[in-house]
Amino acid sequence: MPTTATDYSDVTGSEASLRRFLHGLPGVDQVGAEARAAALGTRSIKTTAKAQALDLAIRMVDLTTLEGQDTHGKVRALASKAMRPDPADPTCPAVAAVCVYPDMVATVKQTLGSSGVNVAAVATAFPSGRAALDIKLADTRDAVEAGADEIDMVIDRGAFLSGHYLRVFEEIVAVREACARPGGDDAHLKVIFETGELQTLDNVRRVSWLAMMAGAHFIKTSTGKVQPAATLPVTLVMLEAVRDFREATGQMVGVKPAGGIRTAKDAIKYLVMVNEVAGPDWLDPAWFRFGASTLLNELLMQRTKMTTGRYSGPDYFTLD
Amino acid sequence: MDFTYAPAPESRSIVDLKASYGLFISGQFVDGHGSSFKTISPATEEVLAEVAEADDADVDAAVKAARRAHTRVWSRMPGSERAKYLYRIARIIQERSRELAVLESLDNGKPIKESRDVDVPVVAAHFFYYAGWADKLEHAGFGTTPLGVAGQVIPWNFPLLMLAWKVAPALACGNTVVLKPAETTPLTALLFAEICQQADLPPGVVNIVTGAGGTGQAIVAHPDVDKVAFTGSTEVGKAIARAVAGTGKKVTLELGGKAxxxxxxxxxxxxxxxxxxxxxxxxxxxxxxxxxxxxxxxxxxxxxxxxxxxxxxxxxxxxxxxxxxxxxxxxxxxxxxxxxxxxxxxxxxxxxxxxxxxxxxxxxxxxxxxxxxxxxxxxxxxxxxxxxxxxxxxxxxxxxxxxxxxxxxxxxxxxxxxxxxxxxxxxxxxxxxxxxxxxNTFNKFDPTSPFGGYKESGQGREGGRHGLAAYLKGGDL
Amino acid sequence: MARDTTRIDVRKTYKLFIGGAFPRSESGYSYVVNDAKGKFVANAALASRKDARDAVVAARKAAGGWAGRTAYNRAQILYRVAELVEDRRPQFLLAVQQSEGLSAAKAGDVLDAAIDRLVWYAGWADKLTQVVGNANPVAGPFFNLSTPEPTGVVAVLAPQESSLLGLVSVVAPVVVTGNTAVVVSSYDRPLPAVTFAEVLATSDVPGGVINVLTGSAATVGPWLASHMDVNAIDLTGIAGDTALATDLEVAAADNLKRVRRAPAAEPDWTLTPGLDTMTDFVEIKTVWHPMGV
Incomplete structure (x- = not known):
């Protein structure tokens, strides 16, 4: 069992105690949370701070392609871009990871080599999660065996919404166990909530705690396949959760908003929120990621604008 | 990572500060008969401008101008026309919002984020809201007869917003006003005077006299003032209540709190x-x-x-x-x-x-x-x-x-x-x-929502339909 | 009808009405009340500043409970008062005739109007909120509601001339919204007020909700006007006395009482009252709450 769970073993011991715990968490007032998120969004980030923020944001990107039409060629190209996002500028940092379906992991891994860029794989019958546990675990093991450094699993939203919290919990625990490697170099587990389906911020807070107690390394908003995907208020509540969890257990858990973050300005708003809500310790690709595809080029264009003083255009950046 | 925010100053250049300001009486900026005082930026102690201190004669001139405007123009004007002036003012405030926000932050010391996102937008909304009442008073339940000349004394904490709370309902109901901004924050009120000129508001409908406590007392005590509206300390509020005792002047007081x-x-x-x-x-x-x-x-x-x-x-x-x-x-x-x-x-x-x-x-x-x-x-x-x-x-x-x-x-x-x-x-x-x-919220304000206190926090309400009662004859809440 | 000369009638002692009880004046003073023709009718208790103080304490004590009644309940209780006044017609007729020197017919009209006024105000108990409250469409995701609430303890200087109709016309609007009242009756014509207090004592109006002091508004009024635990004052009873009214307004400023100012002359009580008789003694309270999931 993951060490985090031991602190809460009395909580996660039964459906009833888990429910009591999750429903005993402080409520979230939606209007107040949205107002706070909006207020943080009005921070004005200029000059050196902005340059730093853009580079950090690039380093936090999980460059993602999760399409039925993905091919080995496509993901190889994406992996190349991940290592050198701006071929014209060697000072431009690499992204954090490339995020693909499990069957593409080996290809991406091969391309990335020892670049330091991770391979992340969505697993567990992504995006709906509607499959038997065995299949989800097999899906996970498959990706881990192919070399995935990180597994992005989806929770069973149906189980969560019908109040079967323990089932969700146990599934996360099982998937985390499936992330283990014989050598001990376990894949990191990101747990996707699909907050657009959970709807309320109270649910976001509860599911965040549930996942953290189950041993998630990261908690992640969305698959990108459901609207709304990541939003500032949802991310705010998740950042509060990881902050409070560290306060309670001493352990840090990462946060990954995914989907819908398209502009550099948006990305900077998220970083401001990370800074002021969870704290500067989370301003690190080890603890905060952006699940995105088009965001990267927007960040690059802004970065170029900062260095050249003029606005750039999409023709000057590669599509993948 | 050390994510320190570099300074992001709003430009001051949008504000065209004059070295000195007179009083706004009968549609014109005029020199006062009294002395003058300096208004400074509390953030730097830099002198922003010299402002006239209205004496009794100046206040009298302002009240006379307001009375004339009330009798000859404003009380006779159909509500629908008064409304259009107020809508005009609301629009100009929106158009000049950046300028107003910067000036407010300079003179008051409040963060630009608040003057920009709270004060000025709510000011515009207030004029917009009460503009719409001007030709609908018969539906509000307080009659349609204005009181006459309103003497209004406002504080320094929300200079322009308090002006809006006072001026918008007063004008909508057909009153004319003599308003005194606080001595430490007179500048946005004077810019508002300019906005009244831009809106071609008939002269004397809004008069702005700057000064300190003495000027305020002169307004409150002026025999031709029909209505006194004050926002400020409970101590001064009580003094005003005593000053108007026996005069029949209608009073609205918005005073202190300890929420x-x-x-x-x-x-x-x-x-x-x-x-x-x-x-x-x-x-x-x-x-x-x-x-x-x-x-x-x-x-x-x-x-x-x-x-x-x-x-x-x-x-x-x-x-x-x-x-x-x-x-x-x-x-x-x-x-x-x-x-x-x-x-x-x-x-x-x-x-x-x-x-x-x-x-x-x-x-x-x-x-x-x-x-x-x-x-x-x-x-x-x-x-x-x-x-x-x-x-x-x-x-x-x-x-x-x-x-x-x-x-x-x-x-x-x-x-x-x-x-x-x-x-x-x-x-x-x-x-x-x-x-x-x-x-589950705090410090929310809206033009449609009445605001005001129990006990020693004041008398009467400002904002909303209830806010009209303070400016109409026989209108008690 | 020949009077039975062998029997000495039992005269009534007219007392104050404070906290549901009928004490004599704490000071021990009383004063002579004559009828309109100057003939002795009774000794009435002369309320002192300490009686006023006691009455305020009683009114404050009753305030929470009375304001906490449902509006429907307050309506029923006031309506019950009207029933009881109607039930005591002969006594009130006599009191009004004696006090105001009216013919039986005129006194009957006054009594009818007074009873009808009580019924009118009783009906307002559960309607004023609907008429003067508002749902406010604020520009944001908030539920926003403004409602009238009682201001608290109200001192009422009742009219000097209209001893019954005037009295109920100033008392009913104060208490119907949930305030409690300390009433100083007409000085020269206090007997209808005392009889009214006796009705209150046998009605369902809780003790302390309406306290009736007989005596001088000029003497007791200043103590009520300056009392820091009184929330509002109605100066109707000193109509025309601008010097006293000014003094009381100044005194009332000490805790910023809501003041219903003294009119130049006593109003025509037969006219249908305006809502201001009630709204002068309410506070508009606005409640905000976010609307979200």
Missing amino acids: ANIVFDDAPIDQAVEGIVNGIFFNQGHVCCAGSRLLVQESVADELLERLKRRMGTLRVGDPLDKNTDVGAINSAAQLQRIRELSDVGEAEGAGRWSPPCELPDRGFWFPPTIFTGVSQAHRIAREEIFGPVLSVLTFRTPSEAVEKANNTPYGLSAGVWTEKGSLILHMAGALKAGVVWA
Whole structure:
């Protein structure tokens, strides 16, 4: 069992105690949370701070392609871009990871080599999660065996919404166990909530705690396949959760908003929120990621604008 | 990573400050007969402009101009036409919003983020709202007969917003006004005078006389003033109530407060922390309805305070024109002195004082966000209005104790309640003696929503349909 | 009808009405009340400042409970008062005739109007909130409601001339919204007020909700006007006395009482009252709450 769970073993011991715990968490007032998120969004980030923020944001990107039409060629190209996002500028940092379906992991891994860029794989019958546990675990093991450094699993939203919290919990625990490697170099587990389906911020807070107690390394908003995907208020509540969890257990858990973050300005708003809500310790690709595809080029264009003083255009950046 | 925000100052260049300003009487800027005074930027102590100090003769001239405009023009004009002037003013305020916001922050010391996102937009909304009433008064239930000339004296904490609260309903109802802005913050009122000119508002409908207490007294005491509206301290409010005794002048008073912000153990805790911060540090705590007494249920007091302190650590105190500033400058040396005195009293009376580490600028008037813990009802800091960024923290055990403590004050302007239990909110809202109860929110203002206090926090309401009553004959709420 | 000369009638002692009880004046003073023709009718208790103080304490004590009644309940209780006044017609007729020197027919009209006025105000108990309250469409995700609430303890200087109709016309609007009242009756014509107090004592109006002091508004009024635990004052009873009215307004400023100012002359009480008789003694309370999921 993951060490985090031991602190809460009395909580996660039964459906009833888990429910009591999750429903005993402080409520979230939606209007107040949205107002706070909006207020943080009005921070004005200029000059050196902005340059730093853009580079950090690039380093936090999980460059993602999760399409039925993905091919080995496509993901190889994406992996190349991940290592050198701006071929014209060697000072431009690499992204954090490339995020693909499990069957593409080996290809991406091969391309990335020892670049330091991770391979992340969505697993567990992504995006709906509607499959038997065995299949989800097999899906996970498959990706881990192919070399995935990180597994992005989806929770069973149906189980969560019908109040079967323990089932969700146990599934996360099982998937985390499936992330283990014989050598001990376990894949990191990101747990996707699909907050657009959970709807309320109270649910976001509860599911965040549930996942953290189950041993998630990261908690992640969305698959990108459901609207709304990541939003500032949802991310705010998740950042509060990881902050409070560290306060309670001493352990840090990462946060990954995914989907819908398209502009550099948006990305900077998220970083401001990370800074002021969870704290500067989370301003690190080890603890905060952006699940995105088009965001990267927007960040690059802004970065170029900062260095050249003029606005750039999409023709000057590669599509993948 | 050290993610320090570089300064993001709003440009001052949009504001065209004159070296000196006269009085605005009968549509013209005129020299006063009295002396003049300087208005400074509280953030830097830099002199912004020289402003005329209206004497009795100037006030008399302004009242005469208002009377003339009322008799000859404004009271005769159909409401639908008055409405269009007010709509015009609302639009010009929107068009010149950046300029107004910068000027307000310069003269008052409040963060540009607040003047830009709260004060000025709500000012425009207020004119827009009351513009629409001007030709619908017969539906409001207070008659349609204006009082005549309204003498209005406003404070320095929300200079332009308080002007809007006073001028918009007065004009909509067909009154003309003589308004005195506070002596430390006259500039946006003078810019508003310019806006009246731009709107071609008939001369004398709005008159603005700058000055200090003496000018205000002259307005209140002027025999041809039919209505007195004042926002400011309870002490001055009482003096005004005495001054108008026996005169039959109608009075609206918007005075001090010592609001309780009550947090129950089942509160949405992160939003409650935001509400507490917004309640006491918004506008440097220069807010009559500030949540200056935090009443927290004992069972969550430690956790809440820990979160509150952490949150206070992220507040950015400094240059009001920096878009990232959360807490600006204290409005004046005198106010800073008062805040310091009462805080020292709090410490001397044994309350625990805490402020986050924050560097304050060398020049100007500054006070760090401060909380006092272990405060009891008997402490002066729990009873007197500090009107600064200073929060007194008290605890309670049961809802009835919370109500008792909250109501145990001569004030009754506002109160806050934080709990996820709906029936408790409604119970508390009913039991609290306060004109405005914010439940699971705080410091929200809207033109449609009446605002005003019980007991020594004032008389009458401003805003909403109820706000019309103050400016119509026979209109009592 | 020949009077039975062998029997000495039992005269009534007219007392104050404070907290549901009928005490004599704390001071021990009383004063002579004559009828309109100057003939002795009774000794009435002369309320002192300490009686006023006691009455305020009683009114404050009753305030929470009375304001906490449902509006429907307050309506029923006031309507019941009207029933009881109707039930005591002969006694009130006599009191009004004696006090105001009216013919039986005129006194009957006054009594009818007074009873009808009570019924009129009783009906307002559960309607004023609907008429003067508002749902406010604020520009944000908030539920926003303004409602009238009682201001608290109200001192009422009742009219000097209209001893019954005037009295109920100033008392009913104060208490119907949930305030409690300390009433100083007409000085020269206090007997209808005392009889009214006796009706209140046998009605369902809780003790302390309406307290009736007989005596001088000029003497007791200043103590009520300056009393820091009185929330509002109605100066109708000193109509025309601008010097006293000014003094009382000044005194009332000490705690910013809501003041219903003294009119130049006593109003025509037969006219249908305006809502201001009630709204002068309410506070508009506005409650905000977010709307979210």
